[in-house]
Amino acid sequence: MSTSLLLLVVIALLYTAGIYLVLDRSLTRVLLGVLVLGNATNLLVISAGGPFGAAALVGRAPEPAMSDALVQALVLTAIVITLGVAAFLLSIIHRTWTLDREDDLTEDTEDRSVRRRLASGEQVDEDELDTTGCEATSDTDDERARSAAAGGGS
Structure with missing residues (x-):
């Protein structure tokens, strides 16, 4: 079986465009990228x-x-x-637009601070971060010492 070279070029261009769109911060472009990737995959399966x-x-x-x-x-x-x-991404886009009136994903301030600390060579301990990835602000050193003395801490 010989697949047309033009069809292979079209599939490659669709994959390239889809990956480019998925890597953008705009959720609408991510949705379009997923749709283009789906079409490229369908063409690839049909041609193969x-x-x-x-x-x-x-x-x-x-x-x-x-x-x-x-x-x-x-x-x-x-x-x-x-x-x-696509339906799932549309629901995420709708929720983001309802809350923020924009569909661009902004960088989290905590991500920036952790990245800055890692770039400066400062050690970031996992016990400084809670389960959501944000710095724990409710535990002070005294509370940690008391819970460790009581046998409940690390």
Whole structure:
């Protein structure tokens, strides 16, 4: 089977454009990137599925002349998955727009401070961070010492 060189170039361009859009901070562009990646994947599966043939109905054509029905099932499944991911991203975009009136993801201030501390060579201990990744502000050194003395701390 020989796949058209033009089709391979189109698939490569779609993957390139999709990855470029997914790496942007705008959630709308991320959604468009996911949709483009889904279409590129569908084209790749179809082109890798073999030559086109007759419908996969027994008795209509000889078996070697039939096209593979698995390719069609995989593409249909990929379309449904892409639709589900798009719906999820649309709900995230709607929630972000409702709360912030913008769809750009901004950098978290805590991420910036941790990155600055790591760049300066300062050690960032895991016990300084709570489960959400933010610095713990409720425990003071005295409270930690009391809980350690009571046998409840590290």
